[in-house]
Amino acid sequence: MNIMVCISRVPDTATRILVGPDGKTIDTQGIKYVISPYDEYGIEEGLRLKEKNGGTVTAVTVGAEASTDILRTALAMCVDKAVLIKADIQKDSFFVAKNLAEYAKEVNPDIIFMGRQSVDYDSLQMPSMLAEFLGMPSVSVVSKLTIADGKATAERDIEGGKEIVEASLPCIISCQKGLNEPRYPKLPDIMKAKSKPIEMREPVQTDEKVTVLGMSIPSKQRIGRILSDSDGDIDELVRLLHEESKII
Amino acid sequence: MNKILVFLEGQNNLLKRTSCEAISAARSLATAAGIPYVGIIINGNKEQVKYAGEYGMANVINAKHELMDTYSSTAAASILHQVIKSENADVILFAGNAKGMELAPRVAAKLEAGYMSDCVGLEILDGNIIAKKPVYAGKAQITAKVNSDCKVFSLRPNVFTATKTGEAITMTTKDYAPNLSEDDKKAFVSALMKNEGRMDVLEADIIVSGGRGIKGAENYNLIESLASAFGAAVGASRAVVDAGWRPHSEQVGQTGKTVSPNLYVACGISGAVQHLAGMSTSKIIVAINKDKDAPIFKVCDYGVVGDLFTVVPKLAEKVKHLTGK
Structure with missing residues (x-):
């Protein structure tokens, strides 16, 4: 199976957030960055699916050059390939979704995983938006998943209970806590990941759909x-x- | 701006409360901007449509299709897209619940529109909608504007107040037959499992949560009895869920659910920044903790310094006396 996992780089969840000098984004001084915690479930689910069915797992992120650190972590967890779509200034989600879609159209994944939300802007919009750009179904906030007979059967949290959603492949699954227990990278794999190649891609530009006017605490x-x-x-x-x- | 369209969800013969909140938000935006607002419901019934009228919504489009007898996010997005085009609506509002948060971005993508999710404020300024939204799990918030002609927003539940107008209005209901094929139904709900008898933290007006201070799953009956005295839902901190004492569906916090009830009672929760992020928009916060220096006391309205094993049963008794629950 051709498995794509979208990840994003966010401040560690214990970070105390301060507004930066531009008044619109956070003060990045001294911040420790990590893979958005829910994305780790996506990586793990991708790896398990590959271990079961064979194939490749590709981790993709849209971000500045600094985002290579989270791709190295993904490589240390043993994804096969890492791709950075370069975006030096902060862009809106529409830009990110379009660029992930451009990449996905080239590689034709059978399934795309990502976290339920990136724990910075907490928008929960990437799975549905990307899916629509690719003409795929998607299921958000999935805590249990079975892939068989060309379809995904996903259990997801809703108010007051759970629902089971069936989706045809290819599809997008956004991952919730409980889906799996993400592995810790092993030391030899961390060492190996340091020298693995990361594919760098130029982004396609989009109109700015959303403009942030200010940030406050x-x-x-x-x-x-x-x-x-x-x-x-x-x-x-x-x-x-x-x-x-x-x-x- | 031309027209506001609100996505409505029925519940029995009424609308979901979150839908009524969205109608009320649309009504104030429409009044400020001097534009009309209409609703769209899929396979709705007469009573549900009429109920929208109680909140001041005079025009409701009822889109009917047998393929939607079981819900499909992909087909729903297609229906909405058709209705938005035929109505020439350009401001689209969704309740930010599980369904809305999945559907809204798909509709925005179809429209190539900008989308702001989980809004806690919407106002008109110089002819633009300015949206306010929590970011970094509520540790900060942003104000932003959507630049595209069509604008899509979802609203955080229990933040916008649902208010009935108290006036009788003449309703206009339009039945709409969308163009759908099996191909639109690439994802669909095949089964539904309700948490029987248990109230969900996302739907509760009052939440009673336990933290590490509860010491073990066997003591959670204390939290449950306080919750039942309040008529509240039971919540939990991450420590409690990670220890396996409670299910993840009850977890409140940055990697759990974000809630904003009228009352949040934190029992034996120290107040880690990740937990505060999930409940800081609660209207009133009560903290019970034996450590007087616990960070939770810095963000609470009422704090009780004491051992939860004595305070919680006493409080439950007194609340029960008052509420009779």
Whole structure:
């Protein structure tokens, strides 16, 4: 099977976010970057599918040259091939989806995996958008997957339960926690990954569909009233929720 | 801008609350911009259409097709595309629930339109829609505008207020027969499994969550009884889910669900930045923790410093007394 995995480079989830000097993006100083956590499920699922059915796994990212670090991590997890579509300035998702589509049209994957969302802009839009550009079906936020008889049977989380979606191949699957347990790269594979080639591609340009005007750190004013565990204070808490906040 | 189109989802003989929130958001945008707003429902019924009217939506298009007897995201996108073109609508609103978040970007791609997901604010400024959206799991937010002629937005649930107008209006309902073939149905829902008897954190007005402080799965009945006193859904921190004490469907936080209930009660949760990211837009936050220096106390409205094993049962008793649940 020809398996493509789309990954993205994001700040580690423990990062404290500050607004950068341009007032529109984050302050990148001192930030440690990682593969977006959900994308690791995508890589793992791709590798397992290859181990079962044979084929190749290609990891693709759209980003600046610095993004080669996450491709090296993917290579250390033993993907066969890594591709960087170069984009030096921050672009909108439409640009990313179009460029992933351009690449996918050349290599004709049987299935494309990616994380349910990239944990920076948290938009959950890439799977559906890319799928539409490729004329493929997609299933988002998948926590269980079977591939057989030319179709994918995917279980996905919805409000108040789960649904099973059947999709014909080729298709796109966006991965949710629970789908698998991503492997840790082994030391010899990390060493080998350092010297593996990374294919560099020039991007196609698109019109800017979305323009970010500003970024801020939300600061909701909280009441901040601290109580003790005495009976009187717990009565007071119930009173506050009932009479002040009017929630119960 | 010409016309706003809202994607509506039925639930029994009503509409989903998130759809009513989207109608209300459309109504204020339409008033500010001086343009009409209409709804689109797929295989809807009369009662559902009428219900939209209670929120002020006078025009609803009911797209009917037998291929949509089982839901298909690919076919739904095709229907929406046809309706958007025939209505000449250029602002498209979706509820940001599981279905909307999957469907909206597909429709945007069909239209070659810009899309802003998970919006928590929409306003008209100099003839443009300015959207506000949380990023980095809510640690920051951006304001942005969509440049394409057609603009697509999805709205975070429980942020926009659904308000009925209280006025009787004359409804115009149009049945629409979309052009669909089997080829449009490349993905479809083949089965549905409801969490019987358990409320989902994404749909709850009140959530009671437990953290590492609960010490083991066997103690989670404390959290459950407090939740039942409030009539709340049960949530969990990542530590609790990773330990296997609770299912991932209950996880609140950056790698779980992002929630904004009216009340969030955090029991034995220290308040790691990843957890705060998933619940920081809750309207009121209550924290119960024995460590007075726990970061959760910095973001809460009401904090109780004490052992959850004594505080939670006491609180449950008192809340139960009040709510009678």
